[in-house]
Amino acid sequence: MNISKTYQPKQAEDKWYSYWLEKGFFKSVPDEREPYTIVIPPPNVTGVLHMGHMLNNTIQDVLIRRARLKGKNACWVPGTDHASIATEAKVVAMLKERGIAKKDLSRDEFLSYAWEWKEKYGGIILEQLKKLGASCDWDRTRFTMDADLSEAVIDTFIHLHKKGWIYRGIRMVNWDPQGKTAVSDEEVIRKEVNQKLYYIRYEVSSIKYQVSGNENSETQVLNTNDLILGTNNNRLTIATTRPETIMADAAICINPNDERYFHLHGKKVLIPLINREIPIILDEYVTMDFGTGCLKVTPAHDLNDYELGIKHGLPIIDILNDDGTLNDKAQILVGEDRFAARKKIAVLLDEAGVLEKVEEYKSQVGFSERTNAVIEPKLSMQWFCKMEEMAKPALDYVLKGDIKLIPEKFTNTYKYWMENVKDWCISRQLWWGQQIPAWYLPNGQYVIAKTVNEALELAKQLAPHNPQLTTLDLRQDEDVVDTWFSSWLWPISVFNGFKDPDNVDINYYYPTNDLVTAPEILFFWVARMIMAGHEFRGQLPFKNVYLTGIVRDKLGRKMSKSLGNSPDPLDLIDKHGADGVRVGMLLSSPAGNDLMFDESHCEQGRNFANKIWNAFKLIKGWEVDEHLENPNSVAINWFNSRFNEALQQIEENFNQYRLSEALMVTYKLVWDDFCAWYLEMIKPVYQQPIDKTTYETTIKYFQNILIILHPFTPFITEELWHDELFGIRADNDCCIVAQLPTIGQIDTQIVGEIEVIKQLITEVRNVRNAKQIPKDKLPLLMKVNSAINYQQYSAILFKLANLESMDFTDVKIAGAANFIVGTDEFYIVLADNIDVDAERERLNAELAYLHGFLKAVNAKLQNERFVANAKPEIVDNELKKKTDAETKIKIIQESLSLLAN
């Protein structure tokens, strides 16, 4: 029999993953069992696996596998998200490489390229998940643009529009000039950026409230210059980080209480370079002590200015094109990109002598999450979804505890967001996605309908005077809906709950049990799923939301492609095995806390797999002699209790979603209790046979260990499960579908006493180390003061402490190496006597410690208020501590006096 020295993950992983698939163990169909359901947070269809996915999906797989072992009907639904912006950007880039520009393609042509791309690259990430061992029901794989899922999106759009919750309006949106689309607030990442603050001088116009069309600005320039040159009272200075937007200015705003500017009330100023005249307006919105106290108001390019503009009835002058270049309204620098224009205008202003100074300035700038372009606040016609009414029930689910957020701390953030929810801009100026089902009539009116024919019907009602209207007269809205407008339906739509709301699957699997996702998308995905669940099914979509942390590197930086600090997950699996990586990911990842990823954790995981492998190797090598008696009943009983104890702890940890704790309990049970102690206790002498009872019991224990390990390390456990050591397995007898052992009896006495025995063994080993006699068999004498029956443990002691003899004594033994465990005294008589001085020192130190301990205990007990207030069991415990300490002190004092003789 030739078993490799270490565990070799590679073949086992491929072999068993295909085997599981072949046997259909991941497959779930509704039956009489209790369901346990997870829907995957669908990764971007174009994405590749990163460390965040690894963590997230490892957790889901652990949960789903455990549910399976508990006999539940476990169903993990996988799939991908069409990710409008990200995917469209990739397709555009691909086309560009092929020399094709998006603008030269029709919508249909573009979409066929996009689908081609999706078929080719989409789903790579799902293949990668398989390497990790993800036990998803692959037959249920969905894509957010599958025909029926898209249909659900359109239907819900129509539904919400009918309710009056979807409307069209001009609003200031976050514009991504690179993606050329609006993005939601949640997709904007604010970062602090070093910028420049430009101080620009505006001249006050001579003409007071002369309403002019401003058509002949050149003459005005001459006039004004003549009039006000050199008079400080006739100029003002504003500070801005965006000088390229001065051409879009609609006013200058000052605080009405600002004494410095009283003389400017009612005046107008001229925008430098273009000399357009704008009014000076008064509003307390302006902070007097910030900058110069003069604020340029640019309604088209700043949200606050927009609101100020509305209030004061200012015109909105939009000088930017969709791609971030300046348009004709800017009058100068037309066609330049906004950032190029910023640099150039600074030069122009300087040349014109109106640039007073430039300061360094730090401020928050919004970036597009998808393209990383600087977000431009921009006015545009968009579709919005009202949130207020949907937010209320969604908040209640969480506040009432029907949906639990894990960890709980996220409830606060959730509450805040839901109470301050803003309408959701759901239109995106893209082609890849579900096209908005709005159809425009030639006169600009629109109807919302599922098909063009339905739209025509509605249109005819709307325009009775125009009976000749045909579908050709209708133009469908060009935009698609936000990707989240499809993914918020995910838990319902994967079970076909829209088209067929009463089907067997949705009735069985929905609401799902656990959702595992990142806190970043708590709002724009999780919260909206809860809203959708309530609105479209009147039910919550899941019961628990487990929020993982962000995977960071050792330096605490978020792992990202651009930083290059993220290891390739598949390389890690290649290096340490999938089981090793899974253990590594879980070792230090409490819910909601960021995970400082360190590859050494994976190494630890690999070592653990190897430890399991070697325990197997040991047992595998044993020969059974049927005639032998079982000498190991104590060890067998002890491990049984320890196992049940651990099982209970694991259960509790899972109930509280403490996955890393559950893993650690399992880890220690296997490594310490099973390998280091149990196997050492029962292990026969080299090349000696073992008795049948011990052998069979040990195999049973090992098999149970494989089951509890399985959620964490599925591959090695399945590999070992099928070894003939466990007998001939029936066809479907696999670890993945084994039954989790139930928690049995725990004999606390034996568990406690073995702890003492372990300490005793450690002490003997310490004597060996100290005396440099690693291999000699030693004689042990015991002076027992406790109730422990050491005779019962003699076999274990002989073996693990390597004893020559074990005898009892009523008297202290002078000159022997000695130690105390609990209140029992132990002596080992050695050839050379112990060092009396060192021994005295050791005992005195021990004595001092005990005196201190006793003093503290006595102080408590003598404190009347303690005795009066503390719970009785606490007081009893103090009394017990007192007697114990006194006994020990007595023993040590006797030992010291013995030394003196």
Place this chain on the structure above:
RNA sequence: GGGAGCUUAGCUCAGCUGGUUCAGAGCAUCUGCCUUACAAGCAGAGGGUCACUGGUUCGAACCCAGUAGCUCCCA
């Protein structure tokens, strides 16, 4: 600027309802071992003013207040 959270061993984290001299785990470190399952291992050991300052209490890592530092969310 507003809000939430965190700070415990070199690192990553437990520590539940305040109660054992309660300060714990894993990893790392140090010492000794290639002892027939495993050096990816075994046997031992060291390591901490629980961020700081006050308060409540018979008793505080834990509760309260303030301070400092860090992180996240919102503006």
